[in-house]
Amino acid sequence: MEGSGSMGKINELFASEIKVINMGLVSFAKDLKEQKINVIHVDWKPPAGGNQKMASLLAKLKGK
Amino acid sequence: MSLGLEVRKGAYYDSVTLMRISKEVKKMDGIQEVLVGMGTELNKELADNLGLCHGGIKDVGPSDFFIAVLSDEDRMEAVVKKVDELLNKKQESDMGDYTPPTLESALRHEPSSNMVLISLPGRYAFYEAKKALEEGLHVMLFSDNVTLEEEKELKDLAKEKGLLMMGPDCGTAIINHVPLAFANVISKGPIGIVGASGTGTQEVSVLIDKLGSGISQVIGTGGRDLKKEIGGTMMIEGIRALAKDPETKVIVLISKPPDPEIAEVVLGEVQRSGKPAVINFIGSDGQLIHQYGLVPGWTLEDTASKAVALVKGFEIKDTLGISQPEKEIEDLVAQTAAGLRSNQKYLRGLYTGGTLCDEAIKLISSMTKDVYSNIPMSSEYLLENIHQSYKHTCIDLGDDDFTVGRAHPMIDPTYRLERLMREIEDDEVALILMDFVIGYGAHPDPVGEMLPGIEKAQDIKQKKGFGPCFIASVCGTDKDPQSLEDQEEKLRKAGVAVMPSNAQAVRLAMKILEAIS
Incomplete structure (x- = not known):
């Protein structure tokens, strides 16, 4: 299950360009963008309109 | 006095954006108090405490956005206009690019993404972090209010997949010299840090920089990683990664004193790495650290100074004074x-x-x-x-x-x-x-x-x-x-x-x- 070869996925990451997906505070994405880091900000909305009961039912339906 | 309320169903903005907008609006003429926020129970209570107890506020839901204003006369129109201006301005200046609505769509748009930075409200963070790990992505989870059980599940999953699961409640990390969330701009160098304490890690990295050295990686674990229930999973994975990392010559660990059995496991792992290491288990007596042949750091400054001494081959001595004459x-x-x-x-x-x-x-x-x-x-x-x-x-x-x-x-x-x-x-x-x-x-x-x-x-x-x-x-x-x-x-x-x-x-x-x- 570990990453390919003897290196491991964390060490592979150390040798790669960081490409970030940001979910939440838009200021974190803005900071990365300012530094010319590849970042994509998710325009996230609470699932099931913020209704937690409904969100958890949906998650169960999706098998997560 | 006039009390105004505007509610927008299903509009989401993050808390920092809204906090900044609230501050701007409060500066407007005639405004006594204002709260621009999502309709969480917490914000509704806060509105109440601020004297913004408008009758309509009880019907606002957590996915609704609201503006509540107390002013000397009805200034609602001007306030709403200002809020819209600021929201639009922020979006334009912040992110002009495509902002997909979900993690899946972000990944479809940018399939080579390798790190997800999550700062969503805690109750939603677990689900998104788990999804990210399942997609094979490394995660930095800034959010708190994630349970210990959820943290364990996430970290066990990350370990199984060989991925980083930094957090929950991880405030700082620097991966490949990219500062994530709260982090300073530090010179490149041979010191790798695994830190379970946010500002402690920032202070050590900053002082390493001031002493003329630099860092290879800063891996955050979140404050609870070295608790018995979690078992130090991410600190151990972090040490293993730094052990294999050719850029890292010296390892630094920073944490509040761990549960004793976890401390032994962690110190054993550092010893096996074969790399020199400075350990700051804040406030601990250092006895156990000495037993493993490692160097204890007494303060954050002492930790930084000993790490730099190890790099430069200087004598290891305590830095416990004041540097001015x-x-x-x-x-x-x-x-x-x-x-x-x-x-x-x-x-x-x-x-x-x-x-x-x-x-x-x-x-x-x-x-x-x-x-x-x-x-x-x-x-x-x-x-x-x-x-x-x-x-x-x-x-x-x-x-x-x-x-x-x-x-x-x-x-x-x-x-x-x-x-x-x-x-x-x-x-x-x-x-x-x-x-x-x-x-x-x-x-x-x-x-x-x-x-x-x-x-x-x-x-x-x-x-x-x-x-x-x-x-x-x-x-x-x-x-x-x-x-x-x-x-x-x-x-x-x-x-x-x-x-x-x-x-x-x-x-x-x-x-x-x-x-x-």
Whole structure:
């Protein structure tokens, strides 16, 4: 299950360009963008309109 | 007085954006109080406390956005216009690019993404973090309010997949020299850090930079990683990765004292790495660390200094003094003590960094145990009312008690300024000690935000003939967007004694307290 070869996925990451997906505070994405880091900000909305009961039912339906 | 409410169903904005907008709107003419926020129970309670108890607010749901305003006359139209202007302006200037609605769509848009930074409300964070790990992505989880069980599940999954699961409640990381969330701009170098404490890790990385060395990677784990229930999973994975990393020559670990059996596992792992290491289990006696042939760091500064000594092949010695010439410090202490009246006896530490506050309390307790706090060394020194200082007090303003309904004080200094305004009116206060954490994620001008309080204290001093003295340290580098030099210069101009580290700022305060006792 570990990453390919003897290196491991964390060490592979150390040798790669960081490409970030940001979910939440838009200021974190803005900071990365300012530094010319590849970042994509998710325009996230609470699932099931913020209704937690409904969100958890949906998650169960999706098998997560 | 006029009370206005505007509700928009199903519109989501993040808490920092909304906090900044609230602050802007509050500056408008005729506005007494305003709250621009999502309709969470917490925000509704906060609106109530602020006197914004509009009848319609109870029907607002957590996915609804609302603006509640108390003003001298009906100014709702102007406020809504201003809020829209600010929201639109922010979106344009922040992210002009495509912003997909879900993690899956982001990944379809950018399939080579390898890191997900999550700062969503805690109750949603677990689900998104788990999804990210399942997609094979490394995760940094800034959010708190994630349960221990959820943390364990996430970290076990990450370990199985060989991925980083930094957090929950992970405030800082620097991966491949990219600062994530709250982090400073640090030179490249051979020191790899795994840290379970946010500002502690920032302070060590900053001091390594000041000492002319640099870092390879900074891996954050979140504060609970070394608890028995989690088992140090991410710290161990971090050590293993740094062990294999050719750029890392020296390893540094920073954490509150772990559960003893976890400490043994972690230290064993470092020993097996074969790389020299400095371990700062904040406040521990270092005995166990010595047993594993590793170097204990006594303060954050001492940790940084020993790590740099290991890199440069210097003798390993304790750095537990003040770097300025002794005579200079003696004069400063004598001069400060002479300006204080006999009833001015107490120190008030107003901290935004939790580990920096903890370090201050531990250092001062070698002189006097009577240091009251919201995070005291023992429960008898727990403040009865956290909003009211008592005798010597050091408070961690970033603790959950203070951040309910508002952003962290490193982003929003409002409460610290209010608190400072009260401390300077207290005739028994001799010294005010403050940290200023700069870097990415932090406020664009933390010193500037506190200057009104410091200047008011100087006015009071002029009028009354006495007042408190200020000591501060700035956690940051000259490469940070706020610039260390600028921030320090502003403090000096305002008459504040600026020290090069938190430990040294605390030591200067202790010397002055000693001189007046």
